Amino acid sequence: MSVKIFDTPxxxxxxxxxxxxxxxxxxxxxxxIMHRLLSDLYRLVDDYDVTPEEFWSSVSVLxxxxxxxxxxxxxxxxxxxxxxxxxxxxxxxxxxxxxxTPRTIEGPLYVAGAPEAxxxxxxxxxxxxxxxxxxxxGQVRDVDGQPVTGAKVEIWHADSKGGYSFxxxxxxxYNLRRTIITDSQGRxxxxxxxxxxxxxxxxxxxxxxxxxxxxxxxxPAHIHYFISAPGHKHLTTQINxxxxxxxxxxxxxxxxxxxxxxxxxxxxxxxxxxRGLEGPFTEVVFDVExxxxxxxxxxxxHKRPRALESEEAESQQASQAxx
Ligand code: DHB
Ligand code: FE
Numbered sequence: 001m002s003v004k005i006f007d008t009p010x011x012x013x014x015x016x017x018x019x020x021x022x023x024x025x026x027x028x029x030x031x032x033i034m035h036r037l038l039s040d041l042y043r044l045v046d047d048y049d050v051t052p053e054e055f056w057s058s059v060s061v062l063x064x065x066x067x068x069x070x071x072x073x074x075x076x077x078x079x080x081x082x083x084x085x086x087x088x089x090x091x092x093x094x095x096x097x098x099x100x101t102p103r104t105i106e107g108p109l110y111v112a113g114a115p116e117a118x119x120x121x122x123x124x125x126x127x128x129x130x131x132x133x134x135x136x137x138g139q140v141r142d143v144d145g146q147p148v149t150g151a152k153v154e155i156w157h158a159d160s161k162g163g164y165s166f167x168x169x170x171x172x173x174y175n176l177r178r179t180i181i182t183d184s185q186g187r188x189x190x191x192x193x194x195x196x197x198x199x200x201x202x203x204x205x206x207x208x209x210x211x212x213x214x215x216x217x218x219x220p221a222h223i224h225y226f227i228s229a230p231g232h233k234h235l236t237t238q239i240n241x242x243x244x245x246x247x248x249x250x251x252x253x254x255x256x257x258x259x260x261x262x263x264x265x266x267x268x269x270x271x272x273x274x275r276g277l278e279g280p281f282t283e284v285v286f287d288v289e290x291x292x293x294x295x296x297x298x299x300x301x302h303k304r305p306r307a308l309e310s311e312e313a314e315s316q317q318a319s320q321a322x323x
Contacts, residue, residue, distance in 0.1 A: 006046040015039055064205035068322040072108035074206045076252035077217060081105035092291075097233060097298070099143050100291035104254045106236045106301075107224060108321055109164045110156060112309040114177035121178040123155065123192035125171075131160040131193035133281035134263070140186045140227060140288045147186025148290060151229035154179045157195040157222065164198075166307060167323045182229075191275070194263065194282055197221045197246055201323060210251065217251050220244035225288070226301055232290035233298050239286050261286055 005011055019035035020026050044050065065071055075081060085103055092098050115121070124131070140151040156177040158164050165171035176195070180188040200206045200217030210217045221241040228234045240247050240255050242262040248255055263282040266272065272279060293299065305314030 002049050004046055006043050011042065015042065061205060061209060064208075068205055069317060069320040070204060070206045070322065072318065072321055073200055073204075073323060074209060076105055076107060076254070077200070077206060077210055077215070079253055081107070082253040092233075097291055097293060100233065100289045101235060101237060102256050102258055103236050104238050104256055104259060105252060106226075106304075107238075107252065107254070108318070109167055109307075109323065110224065110226075111166045111174070111177060111307040111319075114154065114156070114174050114179050116179040116181065118181050119183040119187065120189045121180050121191075123157075123176050123178045123190050124159075125175045127172070127175075128160050128193050133277055133279070134192045134194045135189070135266075135275055135277070135281050135283045136192055136223065136286070137187065137189040137283070138286040138288060140182050140188065140229070140290060142232065142290055143292060147182075147184075148229045148232065149182055149184050149186055151182040151186065151188075151227060151232075151290070152179060153182060153188045153288075154226040155190060155192075156224045157192070158198050160193060160196050162196045162198040164323065166319070167321060191277070194241070195221050195223065197244055200251070204322065215251060216249075218246045219250050219252055220246040220255065222254065223284075223286075225286075227288050227290065228299060228301070229290060230299065231292060231294070233293045234301050235288065235290060236301060237288075239284070241284070 015035060015038055016022065018038060020031050021035070045055070065074060082105060085105060088103065089098075136155070140148040140153065142148055154177075156164070159168070159171060159176060163171065165173070165175035165177060176192060178190060180190060182188050198219040200210070207217050221244045222238045223241075225237050225239070226234070227237070237259060238254055239259050239261045240250070242260050247260060261284055263284045265280065265282050267280040269279075272281060275281070305312070305318040307315065307319040309315045309318075
């Protein structure tokens with residue numbers, strides 16, 4: 001049976017009451033946004049004749065997502081992170097701030113406070129014995145091609161099983177997470193291991209939602225970056241390693257053509273020796289171009305709850321994602 005009651009004065013008045021419009025306390029923006037959100041959802045219930053069983057099943061899924069601190073995992077899969085990127089790209093264009101290496105999503109697995117080094121860091125703890133050694137290097141430049149010395153390059157990535165340290169308690173502290181300050185030529189270099197692709201845990205609430213949509217929860221092998229320097233726009237980005245089956249089928253929609261990098265396998269012992277390595281390795285080169293800005297608020301990463309970033313409850317929550 002189908003009834004349509006959304007447009008009745010009774011329902012419209014009810015939505016205003018529920019959203020606290022007749023109350024003097026609370027937050028005005030929260031009221032407006034809740035009113036819009038509830039209106040859209042009530043309309044959806046009417047339009048699709050959502051049954052009580054369907055509604056309460058959805059509540060159960062939301063509870064499961066919350067219990068696993070998984071909204072941060074599902075959000076990229078539902079395109080929110082990429083949609084926010086599209087909006088920031090459009091804002092940059094409007095401000096005349098386009099140019100430079102493109103941004104792409106931060107993802108939910110950054111952890112603040114990684115060890116800092118000048119010019120070079122080893123990122124892996126040496127325990128991922130089957131993994132291919134990665135020599136990751138590049139130059140940070142401004143839009144005129146001049147090197148940016150002293151830029152802060154934060155890098156984080158998964159291990160050869162697709163797990164991230166901190167969220168994967170079997171890894172050592174800050175494994176595969178480092179901050180490197182660029183040298184006098186604007187260069188940064190890291191010795192690490194080639195990461196594997198990442199998949200949302202099989203059977204978790206995020207996986208259940210994606211399966212309902214006929215979708216997978218896989219990401220290609222990727223490496224995250226935050227890059228910042230005074231006078232330049234903060235950049236949040238990632239590179240995807242070419243050749244991964246999911247490079248152009250990323251459930252988190254983070255792939256951008258310009259950010260797909262082909263690693264180069266080097267087997268020449270002389271080249272390995274030059275870098276202090278023992279055997280063959282894969283070199284990955286990622287040069288970065290930073291756009292210029294005088295606006296201080298654009299020179300730092302935007303605020304959001306991040307693991308170990310602060311004492312606040314939101315930061316503690318961000319630490320608990322079950323991945
Ligand atoms: C997710 C995981 C990632 O490693 C990432 O970079 C982006 C999203 C996720 O689980 O949603
Ligand atoms: Fe990631």
